[in-house]
Amino acid sequence: MPGQLSPIDTAKFVAAKRACDYVEDGMRVGLGTGSTAAWLVRCLGEMVREDGLRIVGVPTSTRTAELARQVGIKVTTLDEAKWLDVTIDGADEFDRELNLIKGGGGALLQEKIVATASDQMIVIADKTKQVETLGAFPLPIEVVPFGWQTTKALLEETISSMDVLGEKTSLRMDGEKPYVTDEGNYIVDLHLNRIGNARQLALVVNQIPGVVENGLFIDICDIAIIGHGDGRVEVR
Numbered sequence: 323m324p325g326q327l328s329p330i331d332t333a334k335f336v337a338a339k340r341a342c343d344y345v346e347d348g349m350r351v352g353l354g355t356g357s358t359a360a361w362l363v364r365c366l367g368e369m370v371r372e373d374g375l376r377i378v379g380v381p382t383s384t385r386t387a388e389l390a391r392q393v394g395i396k397v398t399t400l401d402e403a404k405w406l407d408v409t410i411d412g413a414d415e416f417d418r419e420l421n422l423i424k425g426g427g428g429a430l431l432q433e434k435i436v437a438t439a440s441d442q443m444i445v446i447a448d449k450t451k452q453v454e455t456l457g458a459f460p461l462p463i464e465v466v467p468f469g470w471q472t473t474k475a476l477l478e479e480t481i482s483s484m485d486v487l488g489e490k491t492s493l494r495m496d497g498e499k500p501y502v503t504d505e506g507n508y509i510v511d512l513h514l515n516r517i518g519n520a521r522q523l524a525l526v527v528n529q530i531p532g533v534v535e536n537g538l539f540i541d542i543c544d545i546a547i548i549g550h551g552d553g554r555v556e557v558r
């Protein structure tokens with residue numbers, strides 16, 4: 323374990339480390355985004371440098387691409403790789419069915435495309451991300467900048483008729499300016515508190531013109547590797 327880690331970082335690290343067991347020589351690996359995924363990238367980099375592991379990584383953000391290159395992982399695009407053996411990524415929330423909320427780090431669009439183009443998706447998370455019902459974490463929706471206020475208003479109208487507890491929305495900011503994703507879009511966060519029917523919400527939200535993608539990952543994740551602050555790991 324790298325130095326003295328806080329319980330939360332220990333949990334993230336041990337989950338990431340265990341996920342490396344699923345990566346074999348010659349694999350094409352989708353590399354997630356966020357602090358947990360960053361541990362994975364560092365661990366895989368060490369395996370590349372020290373054990374001669376040969377993998378090709380498809381990063382889900384410019385941040386992850388930079389880190390992957392720094393630690394010695396060969397990086398390519400999804401178009402080049404075409405299909406991946408496994409994608410390993412973090413999550414903001416996951417439930418019993420391994421449905422997820424993602425996009426807290428703003429990379430949900432590339433993350434969903436990459437995960438969907440993989441034989442297997444593994445989520446790595448600390449125990450605090452596990453929930454009975456999704457929705458306490460604000461649901462990120464990637465929207466095109468053109469007409470974003472109209473899209474936001476339509477999102478509000480839509481969620482008001484859905485099985486959710488909250489109806490507030492907010493444009494994600496980066497200081498004084500809107501946060502801009504790697505794809506040049508904005509993010510509207512939906513403060514729903516509780517999502518009664520995540521599958522339905524995901525479908526309905528994506529019908530709204532201006533919405534590019536939502537942060538609900540339904541039936542995409544196959545395995546959850548859950549790290550605890552005391553170093554224990556659970557695999558689901």
Ligand code: 5RP
Pocket residue numbers: 354355356357358359411412413414423424425426427428429430433
């Ligand atoms: C980025 C994501 C991240 O996986 C999610 O926000 C979890 O991040 P962290 O591992 O830092 O808690 O979806 O878009």
